[in-house]
Amino acid sequence: MRLKSHRLRMALAAAAGVGVGAALIGVPSAHAAAGCQVTYTVTNQWPGGFGTNVSVNNLGDPVNGWKLTWSFGGGQTISQLWNGSYTQSGAQVTVSDAGYNASIPTGGSTSFGFNGTLSGSANPVPTDFVLNGTPCTGTVTTSPSPSPSPSPSPSASVSPSASPSASPSVSPSVSPSASPSPSVSPSGNSTAWQDGKFVVDVPNVVRRSNIVLSKANTSSAQFVPLGNGTLGAPAWGGGGFTAQLNRNDTFPDRKSPGQVAIPGLSRLTGASDFKGYFDLYDGTLYESGGGMTLKAYVRADTSQLVVDVTGADPNSSQTAQVKLWSPRNPRAEASGSVATLSESWTDGGTWASGQTFGTMAGVSAGGRNVRASNPDSRTAQVSFQPNSDGSFRVIVVSPGWKGGNALTTATGLLGTDLTRGSADLAASTLSWWHDYWNSVGLIKITSGDGSGEYFENMRTLYLYAIAASNRDTLPGTQAGEANLFNVGQDTQPWYPAGYWFWNLRMMIQANLSAGAFSMNTPMFALYRTNLSNIAAWTAARYPGHEGICVPETMRFNGNGSWYSGNESCDSTIAPSYNSQTVTSGAEIGLWIWQTYLATDDRAFLSANYPVMRDSAKFLLSHAKAGSDGLLHTHSNAHETQWSINDPITDVAAMQALFPVTVQAAQTLGVDSDLVGRLQTAIPKIRPLPRTDFGQTQVLSPSSDSAGNDMLALSAQPTAAKHNVENLGLEPVWPYNLIGDSGNQSDLAKRTFSHRSYITETDWSFDALHAARLGLGNDMRTALIANVNKYQVFPNGFASWDPSKLTNPYLEQLGVTAAAVTEGLVQDYDGTLRIAPGWPSTWNADGTVYIQHKGKAHVQIRNGTLVTVAVEAGADGTITVRNPWPGQDVTVVNGGGTTVLANQTGATIAIPAQAGTSYLIQRASNPTTSLPYWPVGGSPATTAKHLGSRSIGL
Numbered sequence: 001m002r003l004k005s006h007r008l009r010m011a012l013a014a015a016a017g018v019g020v021g022a023a024l025i026g027v028p029s030a031h032a033a034a035g036c037q038v039t040y041t042v043t044n045q046w047p048g049g050f051g052t053n054v055s056v057n058n059l060g061d062p063v064n065g066w067k068l069t070w071s072f073g074g075g076q077t078i079s080q081l082w083n084g085s086y087t088q089s090g091a092q093v094t095v096s097d098a099g100y101n102a103s104i105p106t107g108g109s110t111s112f113g114f115n116g117t118l119s120g121s122a123n124p125v126p127t128d129f130v131l132n133g134t135p136c137t138g139t140v141t142t143s144p145s146p147s148p149s150p151s152p153s154p155s156a157s158v159s160p161s162a163s164p165s166a167s168p169s170v171s172p173s174v175s176p177s178a179s180p181s182p183s184v185s186p187s188g189n190s191t192a193w194q195d196g197k198f199v200v201d202v203p204n205v206v207r208r209s210n211i212v213l214s215k216a217n218t219s220s221a222q223f224v225p226l227g228n229g230t231l232g233a234p235a236w237g238g239g240g241f242t243a244q245l246n247r248n249d250t251f252p253d254r255k256s257p258g259q260v261a262i263p264g265l266s267r268l269t270g271a272s273d274f275k276g277y278f279d280l281y282d283g284t285l286y287e288s289g290g291g292m293t294l295k296a297y298v299r300a301d302t303s304q305l306v307v308d309v310t311g312a313d314p315n316s317s318q319t320a321q322v323k324l325w326s327p328r329n330p331r332a333e334a335s336g337s338v339a340t341l342s343e344s345w346t347d348g349g350t351w352a353s354g355q356t357f358g359t360m361a362g363v364s365a366g367g368r369n370v371r372a373s374n375p376d377s378r379t380a381q382v383s384f385q386p387n388s389d390g391s392f393r394v395i396v397v398s399p400g401w402k403g404g405n406a407l408t409t410a411t412g413l414l415g416t417d418l419t420r421g422s423a424d425l426a427a428s429t430l431s432w433w434h435d436y437w438n439s440v441g442l443i444k445i446t447s448g449d450g451s452g453e454y455f456e457n458m459r460t461l462y463l464y465a466i467a468a469s470n471r472d473t474l475p476g477t478q479a480g481e482a483n484l485f486n487v488g489q490d491t492q493p494w495y496p497a498g499y500w501f502w503n504l505r506m507m508i509q510a511n512l513s514a515g516a517f518s519m520n521t522p523m524f525a526l527y528r529t530n531l532s533n534i535a536a537w538t539a540a541r542y543p544g545h546e547g548i549c550v551p552e553t554m555r556f557n558g559n560g561s562w563y564s565g566n567e568s569c570d571s572t573i574a575p576s577y578n579s580q581t582v583t584s585g586a587e588i589g590l591w592i593w594q595t596y597l598a599t600d601d602r603a604f605l606s607a608n609y610p611v612m613r614d615s616a617k618f619l620l621s622h623a624k625a626g627s628d629g630l631l632h633t634h635s636n637a638h639e640t641q642w643s644i645n646d647p648i649t650d651v652a653a654m655q656a657l658f659p660v661t662v663q664a665a666q667t668l669g670v671d672s673d674l675v676g677r678l679q680t681a682i683p684k685i686r687p688l689p690r691t692d693f694g695q696t697q698v699l700s701p702s703s704d705s706a707g708n709d710m711l712a713l714s715a716q717p718t719a720a721k722h723n724v725e726n727l728g729l730e731p732v733w734p735y736n737l738i739g740d741s742g743n744q745s746d747l748a749k750r751t752f753s754h755r756s757y758i759t760e761t762d763w764s765f766d767a768l769h770a771a772r773l774g775l776g777n778d779m780r781t782a783l784i785a786n787v788n789k790y791q792v793f794p795n796g797f798a799s800w801d802p803s804k805l806t807n808p809y810l811e812q813l814g815v816t817a818a819a820v821t822e823g824l825v826q827d828y829d830g831t832l833r834i835a836p837g838w839p840s841t842w843n844a845d846g847t848v849y850i851q852h853k854g855k856a857h858v859q860i861r862n863g864t865l866v867t868v869a870v871e872a873g874a875d876g877t878i879t880v881r882n883p884w885p886g887q888d889v890t891v892v893n894g895g896g897t898t899v900l901a902n903q904t905g906a907t908i909a910i911p912a913q914a915g916t917s918y919l920i921q922r923a924s925n926p927t928t929s930l931p932y933w934p935v936g937g938s939p940a941t942t943a944k945h946l947g948s949r950s951i952g953l
Helices: 009-015 202-207 263-269 406-414 422-439 451-469 505-514 517-528 531-541 584-599 602-622 648-668 672-684 701-706 745-753 766-772 776-790 811-824
Strands: 036-046 049-058 067-071 077-082 085-089 092-096 109-117 211-213 224-227 231-236 242-247 258-261 275-279 284-289 292-298 304-310 318-323 331-335 338-346 356-366 368-373 379-385 392-397 443-447 498-500 553-555 634-637 641-645 690-692 709-711 831-834 842-850 854-861 864-871 876-881 889-893 898-903 907-912 917-922 944-946 949-951
Touching: 077 085, 202 422, 224 292, 224 451, 231 292, 258 356, 263 284, 263 292, 263 318, 284 422, 292 422, 304 422, 318 356, 318 392, 331 368, 331 379, 331 406, 338 368, 338 379, 338 406, 356 368, 356 379, 356 406, 392 406, 443 451, 443 811, 451 505, 451 776, 451 811, 451 842, 451 944, 451 949, 505 517, 505 584, 505 811, 505 842, 517 531, 517 584, 517 602, 531 602, 584 602, 584 648, 602 648, 602 672, 634 648, 648 672, 690 701, 701 709, 709 745, 766 776, 766 811, 776 811, 776 944, 811 842, 831 854, 831 864, 889 907, 898 907, 907 917
Parallel strands: 831 876
Antiparallel strands: 036 049, 049 109, 067 092, 077 109, 085 092, 211 275, 224 231, 231 242, 242 258, 258 318, 275 284, 284 292, 292 304, 304 392, 318 379, 331 338, 338 356, 356 392, 368 379, 443 842, 498 553, 634 641, 690 709, 842 854, 854 864, 864 917, 876 907, 889 898, 889 917, 944 949
């Protein structure tokens, strides 16, 4: 998990290796007469300590291997340094390169960061920097910011001209309506269930969540998220039209291929009659104004950003550019009507992959007199005139790139697309998005105060965003960020080469419950394909253990490196945030099992089972029998408590993972020896740790009956806390050990009520835990509080630090999407629960995917269940908790035949057949007696508001 306490942010940011953020005031550069300049920035300061970033710019001959020296003037001492090595003797400091950053070309720069201690309150800035014996003699001053930006230290350095055959159209195709449909909405309750089907007007339900622009989105923070899952292009109306290209395969620093600018569209965005909207069903931005129209999208079938325009002055001169920025040094080329920027590099250094990565962008236009050029070394440009009817098209290509002939590649990717008809060019993209929306479970929410509609909008936006960013071979978000929608050039917080599983887990849940199973494929591939590398890391860093310790912060090539002193899964270093967090593999194993239960995909289970197996082996070898005969561990309680006894995350992981690994092995007919060892270990796993509400005492399960205890972070409840995780609720979710009823449910509800950290972070799981515990109104309260604190982008995205508007975060949308579906339907333990944690003031019409390829359809009106139906994806028994406890319930199949009658028990066992639907209804008020009305909607026409936040402009 990323380091995220507002109260602790100053100290934690330094401990996490924070660099200079966009909102910080940096130190003015020292212009060195002797060929170097140094920027020394105090990024944060707290009593007794400080954090600093140092950037070295080489103004002389190329450097290959460097040492920077200076003297502290206030008794400062370096305690931790990254991107280099250091020695300190008294006040004298020498920092040497780290190998991978040894070369600094003329005009290039490198940087490193460190944390230090203070002997008093003074923290004077050094002035005597010397690089390889050459003084850097400029003036250096500092202006530390009170709120550092969390990010790793900055990385070193950085078609044919024919006319389109048809004018683009700004209007989407007419939305199909549900059929059959009555002509007048019935008064009172109705049902969308008819002839064994739950009928939804998918296009218009999706379009309820369109992003409406009543004015031009001229700020980059107001971007619209265009993307196809591998290429992202957040677009805004600044300077006419601007979009930043982002790809997920530009490791290790996730560099952008460039920003696109079409200044001639200022006439449209500056018009008094401007209007626009982002159509989620089409995945397309539509705008109009000043007699012009725009249609922009990223094609679903190739790496193209397409901008189709009508209504331009045929005699005007237009340009379209792709630009990069210092210190990037691309190869700029132009020929005929195509201009390109390209560069490539090798991922080198210790624990690096050795792979080649790069960026490439090519631009051309459909219009008259198209001419390509490179106005400077970082710009690719085309100049042109619109067609005689005022239309023109700009296409920017940005494929995966490892080097080659950029002009040839760009020309090939453009093909004849500049001259194709607008509808023909967009057809494959519309088809992909329409098929996607028809395959996922939608949830429509209405409420008197508008909060339900707002969170419906956020969940639908999440489903769009995950499909627009997560179709690559590796996940499109590495630390909860929406990486493909970065608008800050190459600015990247945290560790762009590494993945935090804590900040991805909510997305796996949200995707599973929506039936968007393929959106989890990159996440499982990340760990499955790196299994041997993870094993090698474990053998080196956790000697004496079997299996794998999956690094919580894991580099894309499978090791736990980040910066020295905060490696993950590393028992050879001092305790730190991630060094002894050993349960990430167990949780991934549980998600593998949950995915198998949802899909019945034996091939998937077989391919991913080794992650389950080896994670279970690690925990088996990590746990030691105590004098009480139970198994005990000494590890981190994730990032919050370090190196303590019996962290609740270890206990929950073993309680959850060991039994399902046994089931998986037996399902596949493998590892009988491991099955035996796990079965022997399961009875020896100790109970979950307990404490009092003040978290000062060690209590036992015998204290539960008094109702004055809660789940503890560990067996050492008073141990120091380093982060803001409500780990006592991990057994509720994601470990699936405690729910809204049954054993330990009251204990977990007390834990929720007395949790330490409320709305502390944009990824806060408060709403998700509330939904699992059946606390629907608490779920709503938590969602509202979190949005009003962190959702600062009017497209639904959040920012961990609301003052930082260059790197949007996807994790809050993910928690919202997961919480809403868990509030409506749950079946994590094989018992289907209907509306277990739904807010009393929200009406709902929704579909949630359930185990064994099934679906559950639910409608709620004014707190009353109106429709409860399931579609079976496999033969077997579907166990449903009685939606109306104690009342007489009947079950009829899609043909109207009664399957079960006189059901009054706590659960109902439906003998299901694959492909058959079943309606569950009260005998006293059957759903079949209600008038039919499909789930419908109409496209959004205005922005939505919730407190201080909005979706749309």
